[in-house]
Amino acid sequence: MTQTTHTIPELPFSIIADELERLRVNTPLVHVMTNEVVQCFTANTLLAIGASPAMVVAREEVAEFATIADALLINVGTVYAERLVAMQIAIDAANAAGTPWVLDPVAVGVLSYRTEAARAMLAQRPAAIRGNGSEILALANALNLCDVTGAGKGVDSTMSSTSALTAAQQLAAATGAIVAVTGATDYITDGAQTWAVPWGHAIMTRVVGTGCALSAVVAAFLADAPNRLNAVAAACAVMAIAGERAMECSDGPGTFVAPFLDALHVIHPTQLRSYSV
Numbered sequence: 586m587t588q589t590t591h592t593i594p595e596l597p598f599s600i601i602a603d604e605l606e607r608l609r610v611n612t613p614l615v616h617v618m619t620n621e622v623v624q625c626f627t628a629n630t631l632l633a634i635g636a637s638p639a640m641v642v643a644r645e646e647v648a649e650f651a652t653i654a655d656a657l658l659i660n661v662g663t664v665y666a667e668r669l670v671a672m673q674i675a676i677d678a679a680n681a682a683g684t685p686w687v688l689d690p691v692a693v694g695v696l697s698y699r700t701e702a703a704r705a706m707l708a709q710r711p712a713a714i715r716g717n718g719s720e721i722l723a724l725a726n727a728l729n730l731c732d733v734t735g736a737g738k739g740v741d742s743t744m745s746s747t748s749a750l751t752a753a754q755q756l757a758a759a760t761g762a763i764v765a766v767t768g769a770t771d772y773i774t775d776g777a778q779t780w781a782v783p784w785g786h787a788i789m790t791r792v793v794g795t796g797c798a799l800s801a802v803v804a805a806f807l808a809d810a811p812n813r814l815n816a817v818a819a820a821c822a823v824m825a826i827a828g829e830r831a832m833e834c835s836d837g838p839g840t841f842v843a844p845f846l847d848a849l850h851v852i853h854p855t856q857l858r859s860y861s862v
């Protein structure tokens with residue numbers, strides 16, 4: 586039965602701690618194919634949390650690297666024809682090698698070229714999809730799962746995560762992917778079970794690429810994950826908690842990034858376990 590927002594449990598700190606501990610032991614190598622805006626911030630985010638990023642994009646190299654890597658991110662933020670060809674080669678190689686891959690459907694629903702590209706990718710078994718409310722609604726709409734359009738404002742969402750929750754659950758059930766819809770509260774679902782991640786700070790929408798970097802972190806947590814729902818939820822939680830902590834010593838967007846990376850670096854499983862009741 587579909588859960589409603591009233592009955593959705595908050596992700597326990599014990600799960601966040603266990604998943605973070607697993608990531609710190611694994612130190613996964615993440616193959617990142619993302620947009621031109623967020624490359625450096627995404628790489629720094631992965632390094633701060635304890636993963637290894639590599640931005641390999643040439644069509645001649647992506648199949649080899651998707652096979653070597655522990656996880657792959659496909660982000661369509663600045664997609665164009667040549668990049669899309671390389672992405673499809675990378676996805677095929679990842680699937681052949683058993684490398685989990687994540688789709689970030691940036692601005693899907695706003696532009697028909699990327700909407701069709703992302704819709705086609707859904708048939709290629711992404712392990713997870715991470716998007717804002719508008720993007721998740723648009724993807725569900727592209728699969729005829731809902732009548733509501735995403736109404737995204739470019740790459741920004743006009744829809745709350747809560748308004749996209751049912752679409753997220755339907756999208757997960759239809760694709761087999763874990764779906765994370767982010768916003769004031771993040772919801773992470775496999776279609777049957779859903780976790781709520783209530784932490785974070787609205788300033789994260791005023792700094793470019795926090796969602797894109799989160800999708801890379803989702804890929805990192807998915808590497809060799811025994812429980813994909815918990816892995817994706819923990820990725821969302823660690824980013825949101827770090828965002829909240831960063832705001833304690835930040836005056837706004839310009840001073841947010843440095844304490845955010847520091848918070849990702851120092852967040853520790855033992856400390857998270859101490860929050861468990």
Ligand SMILES: Nc1ncnc2c1ncn2[C@@H]1O[C@H](COP(=O)(O)OP(=O)(O)OP(=O)(O)O)[C@@H](O)[C@H]1O
Binds near residue numbers: 691717718768786787
């Ligand atoms: N109103 C809010 N309050 C608290 N945290 C938020 C809020 N909105 C977004 N976040 C957090 O910001 C991060 C990015 O989520 P968001 O939904 O803004 O992604 P996005 O729109 O894809 O971002 P981008 O495209 O700029 O990378 C997540 O960790 C999310 O929990």
Ligand SMILES: Cc1ncsc1CCO
Binds near residue numbers: 662691794
């Ligand atoms: C601003 C922007 N434009 C294309 S991708 C991107 C990064 C945020 O999604």
Ligand SMILES: [Mg+2]
Binds near residue numbers: 691692716717796797
């Ligand atoms: Mg985004």
